[in-house]
Amino acid sequence: MELRQLKYFIEVAKREHVTEAAHALHVAQSAVSRQIVNLEEELGVQLFIREGRNVRLTPVGKIFLEHIEMAMKEIDKAKQEIDEFLDPERGTIRVGFPSSLAAHTLPTVISAFRSQYPDVGFELRQGSLSYLRDAVIRGEIDLAFVGPVPTNDREVRGQIFFVEQIVALLPSHHPLAEQSAIRLYQLRNDSFVLFPTGFVLRKIVTDACQQVGFQPNVSFEGEDIDAIKGLVAAGLGVTLLPEVTLIDNTPRTTVKIPVIEPNVTRTVGVIIPNNRELAPSEKLFYEFLKEFFTALNKFSQ
Template sequence: MELRQLRYFIEVAEREHVSEAAVHLHVAQSAISLQISKLETELGVQLFERAGRNIKLTHIGKIFLHHIKTAIKAIDYAKGQVDEYLNPEHGTIKIGYPTSLASYLLPTIISAYKNKQPSVSFHLHQGSYSSLIESVKNGDINLALLGPVPPEDEEINTRILFTENLSALVPINHPLAEKKSLALSELRNDDFVLFPAGYVLRRIAVEACRQAGFKPKTASEGADMDAIKGLVSAGMGVSILPDGTFYDSTPRFTAKIPIEAPRVRRTVGIITPKTRELAPSEKDFYQFIKEFFTVLEHYQ
C-alpha cells in the first residue's frame, strides 16, 4: 500500500469521479484507475461501484475512507513537524480567528511578529466560534484566537490575553445618538441587528438584554461584522458589538455609545491543543503573543 495510492483514493472518493480527480491531481486518468485497482487487489475488497456515469463508495469503501483520512492527516502533521524542526524560522503557522477579531487584532499581531520573523508564513482560517474550537480539537489547526475564551477542558488549553467592553451601535439619526453612554434598557423598543442563532456574539447580546430586563426584537441578521455594521448604517436597527471592532473608525452614518448598565464585556484569548505538541514556529508565535499582550497591559 503506497501513500500515492491512498491520496488518489481520497481524491476520487470525495469527487466521485475519476476524470475530475485526474484533472485536480494533474495525473492521467488511466494512472489513477490503475492505482485504485492495485489498492483494491491488495485489500481484497471493492472500494467503488458504478453509479451512472459517476462512481460511489461501497460500504466498506466508506469505512476505509474515514480511517485513511485520519491516517493521512497524521502523516502530513508528522512531516510538517519534521520540516518545522529542520527550519523553524521558515515554517507555516496555521491560526484560526472569528470575524470579530479580523479587522484589527489579527493583522496587528501578525504584522508585529513578521517584523521579528519575516520568513515565517501564515495560513489563516476564519470560522465560527464553535467551529474554531472543534478545528483545534480535531487537528485541523493548532492555534485559534477567540472571544470570549472558552472554558478549559481535557482537549484544549486556554489563555486570556485581555478583556474588552461591548458598546451599542446605533444609526446616526437615532434619538440617543448624541449620548455619551446609555443603559441598555433604553434600547428595549428598538429593532436589533444581530448575528444568526448559534453565534457567540448573538448569545452575549441576548444575555445582556435579558439582564437589562427585556428580550431584543431581531429585525435583521448578518453573518459577519461588516454586514452587521452595514445594516445599522442603513437604519435597520441597533446592535451590540465589541469595542475592538471599532479601532479604525466607527462606520459611516452610525454612532458608537458605551453601555454603562449592565456592563457588557468579553474575554479575548488563544486556545491550543492539550493532546498535540505545537510545532517550533507555532511555539515561538504563541510565546510572542503572550509577551506582546503582557507588555501592552503594562503600558495601559
C-alpha cells in the first residue's frame, strides 16, 4: 500500500468522479484508475461502485476512508513537526477562538507575536467552548483561546491569563442608562438578548441572575456578538457581555455600565491538549503568550 494510492483514493472518494480527481491531482485519469484497482486488489475488497462516469463508496470503502483520513492527518502532522524541529520559527499554528475574543484579544497577541516571528503562519478556527475543547482533544487545532478557562478537565490543560469583568449593555434610552453602575437585580423586568442555550456566556449571565433571585426573560438569541449588540442598539433588550468585546466597538445607541452586584467575571486564557506534546512552533507561541500576559498584567497593576 503506497502513500500515492491513498492520496488518489481520498481524492476520488471526495469528488466521486475519477476524471475530476485526476485533474485535481494533475495526473492522467488512467493513472488514478490503475492505482485504485491496485489498491482494491491488495485489500481484497471493492472500495467503489462504478455508476457511469461517477463512482461512490461502498460500505467498506466508507470505513476505509474514515481510517485513512485519520492516518493522513497524522502523517501531515508528523511532517509538520519535523519541519518545525528544523526551524520552529517557520511553522504553522492552528488556533481556535470564541467570537468574544475575535475582535481585540486574538488580533492583539498574534500581531505582537508576528512582530517577533514574522515567518510563523496561523490557521484560525472559531467556535463555542465545547467545540474548541473537542477540536483540541482530537488534534484538529493545536490550542484554543477560551473564556472561561476550564481548570478541572482531564483531557485539556488550561492556562489563565487574566480575569475580565462582565458588564451590562443597555439601550441609550433605558431608565438606568445614566447610572455609573447598576445592580443586576435592577434588570429583572427587562427583556434579555443572550447567546443560545449551551453557550458558556449564556450560562454566566443566567447563573448571575439566579444568584440575585430572578430568571432572565430572554426575548432574542444570537450566536454572533455583533448581532447581539445590534439588537440591544435597536432597543429590543439588554444584555451582559465581556468588557473586552466593547473596547473598540460599542454601538452608538447603547451604553456600557459596570455591574456591582453581583460581581460578574470570567477567566480568559488558552487550553492545550493533555494527551500530546505541543510541536516546537506551538510551544514557541504558548511560551510567548505566557510572557506577554504576565508583562501586560504587571503593567496594568
